[in-house]
Amino acid sequence: MSASHERSTLAPSLYAYAKGLRDSAPDAPLPRQGLPLPEHARPPRVRAGGPGPQEARAVVTDLLLPFPALPDPERAAAEVERTLARAGVRERAVFAAVTAIPPSRESAARSRARALGRHLTRGGTTFGAVAAGLGLLSRLGEPEDVPYVRTLGLLEGLGQYAxxxxxxxxxxxxxxxxxxxxxxxxxxxxxxxALATGDEAAVRDLLPELPTAPRELGPAHARRVAEAVGLPELLRREPDHPGLLAQAVRLLNRMCSGRGYENEILEYDEAVALYETVGARAHELPPLLDHQALLVTLALELHSGAAHLLPWPPGRRRHVGGALLAAVEEPDTPPDREGRRRADWIRRTVRRLCEAAPVTPSAAPRLRIEVVVADPGDPDGVETRFLVDGRPLVPAAFGRGPGEPPERLLDDGALRAGPEPREVRLAEAYCTEGCCGALYVTVRREGPHVVWDGWRRPGTPPGLPALPAAYRFDAAAYDTEIARAERDRDWSWPARDTARLIATGLRERPGLLARWGLRQGWAGTAFGDPDTAVVTYADLPPTTGGRQDAPPRQYLWHLPEDGAPPERRAADALRRFAEEDPRGFPEPAG
Structure with a gap:
């Protein structure tokens, strides 16, 4: 794009370089990290280092602000490239700084900035110049820019900006x-x-074979696959292709999963269209246990998960949910333990969904608390969900992980509104609070109301939705709902009940662990085996004057299901805590 005398180097533009590589071997598999970079992509000063992130953004902003106003975008692009090379700023800071500059509202200024962005992306020879161009086109680009940006995006290091x-x-x-x-x-x-070469037949045949197990395909990957193949349109275009419908159901389930750092289903622009297509054709799926469980999960997410928050036309969410449940047949009782557990989960979850009545907003918001157990065939665990006037609270206010398990919110009365305000953690990020944050609220009683306010999201990155305003619930209705949720154990199963009863006994009799120099941890069921109760405890930290060189040792006691009633198993476990040093029960962990 730039005249040779205007360039800081005679090297080819990064776009021409990437296009040449693809044109020379159009059917060759793409490297895992993208196409290799040319030597001239980063000037030596940038490769050796540069200013820190904040300083770099300020430097780039000051440097670039005058250039979009220049009348000759080709000459301006060449000067931008030389200026960025001298500044020694990496492309990350360049892209961040350019995208943070408010675009002009004046049409001519926007056209000049767009032209500058095109010259930088199509003619830029360094990462800094191309990153600046991509930053401009991220807000000013038009359809004609897509082929250029897509080709640049194949280069190693430019993928996230493209x-x-x-x-x-x-x-x-x-x-x-x-x-x-x-x-x-x-x-x-x-x-x-196959997508990169435009081989539609190969895409159509390869998609149904794509593994979708949690360890093989995360929620973000599932969304990107659905976007890349144009999944709703592909289903309409290929209604009889074997396996496509079932794979669409699996991909939709993966997008709804809580095992990710965002609500991927809410990031997917065609989520409603895909849900509608799947709901209309759900009856075509063979009545396999796996298909039945997937349909139930999709209906559950429409009821109380992030999928509820999609931009549904009036009445369509409930219609699609009803169509999904109508396609679920009474499952046979499989001969294996895992199959029986999954069939029981399908029956129990369908019943609970069918019993859930729609909520009509009233003068005082209505709170509903539901404990949700994930499909045992793809366990995400057990979480507590909060519906305010029927609308899911946690995915709307947080969206980076599930609600806390009921043992942490209901078993010890954490949500009860007492005379003193109490801060409660409602949800934790999928990767733990220390990594990506959590959602907290303060619960307090105020006359005839219970108030939820003082919302906090410590550790979360910027860009999340605004926190809720204060909720003022009718106190009598609130107390009734909390009592109902605490009594409801219909979602549970024997091993989970055993763990809960043991944890309750240890809370009521703290001396059982304290006499051995131990403190109580969490209790639940093993992630890989829901029929095994797990009770954890740890060494007490040293007393005043003591020294602790490492975290206290934690112990996990696994109690596999043996058919005895949970009450008896819990009583036996508590008796053993009273008589023996619990350090000898399990193998130490951590």
Missing amino acids: TATLEPLDPASAALVWLVHRARGDALRGLVD
Whole structure:
């Protein structure tokens, strides 16, 4: 794009370099990290280092502000490239700084900035220049820019900036670029290569074979696959292709999963269309136990999960949920333990969903607390969900992880409104609070009301939705709902009941552990085996004057199900705590 005398180097533009690599081997598999970089992509000063992130953003902002106003965008692009190379700023700071500059409202200024962005992306020879161009086009780009940005996005290191630029222009191209740099596993890489070469027949045949187990395909990968293949349109175009409908159901389930750092289903622009298509065709699925469980999970997410928050037309959410449940047949009783557990979960969850009455907003918001157990075939665990006037609270206010388990919110009365305000953690990030945050609220009684306010999200990144305003619940209705939720054990099963009864006994008799120099931990069931109760405890920290060189040792006591009633098993366990040093029960962990 730039005249040779205007360039800081005679090296080819990064776009021309990337396009040349693809044109020379159009059917070759793409490398896992993208196409290799040319030597001139980063000037030596940038490779050796540069200013820190905050300083770099300020430097870039000051440097670049005058250039979009210049009348010759080609000359301005060449000067931007030389200026950024001298400044020694890495492309991350450049892209962040450019996208933070407020765009002009004046049409001519926007056109000049767009032209500058095009010259930088199409003619830039360094990462800094291309990143600046992508930053401008992320807000000013048009459909004609898509092929250039998509090609640049194939280069190692440019994927995240190209993805951000493409998302408002062409979600399918953005998803492809994202997958080029993030896809793992031979099956997914094969699908990415077919998408990159435009081989529609291969895409159609490879998609149903894509593994969708949690360890093989996360929620973000599932969304990007659905975007890249245009899943709703593909289902309409290929109604008789074997396996496509079942795979669409699996991908939709993965997007709804809580095992991710965002509500991916809410990031998927075609989520409503895909839900509608799946709901209309759910009856076509063979009545396999796996299919039945997937449909129930989708209905559950419509009722109280993030999928409830999608932009549904009036009445359509309940209609689709009803269609999903109508396609679920009474499951046979499988011969294996895992199958029986899953069939029982399907029956119990369908019953609870059918019994749930729609909520009509009233003058005082209505709180409903529901304990949700995930499909045992794909366990996300057990979480507490909060519906305020029927609307899920945690995915709307937090969205980075599930609600806390009921043992931490209901078993010890944490949500009861007493005379003193009490702060309660309602949800924790999927990766733990210390990594990506949590959601807290303060519960207090105020005359005839119970108030939830003082919302906090410590440790969360910027950009999340605004925190809720204060909720003022009718105190009598609130107390009734808390009591109902605390009594409700219909969601539970024997091993979980055993763990709960042991934990309750230890709380009521703290001396059982204290006499051995131990403190109580959490209790629940093993993630990989729901029929095994797990009770944890740890060494007490040293008293005043003592020294602790390492965290206290934690102990996990596993109690496999043996058919005895939970009450008897818990009593036996508490008796053993009273008579023997619990350090000898399990193998130490951590």
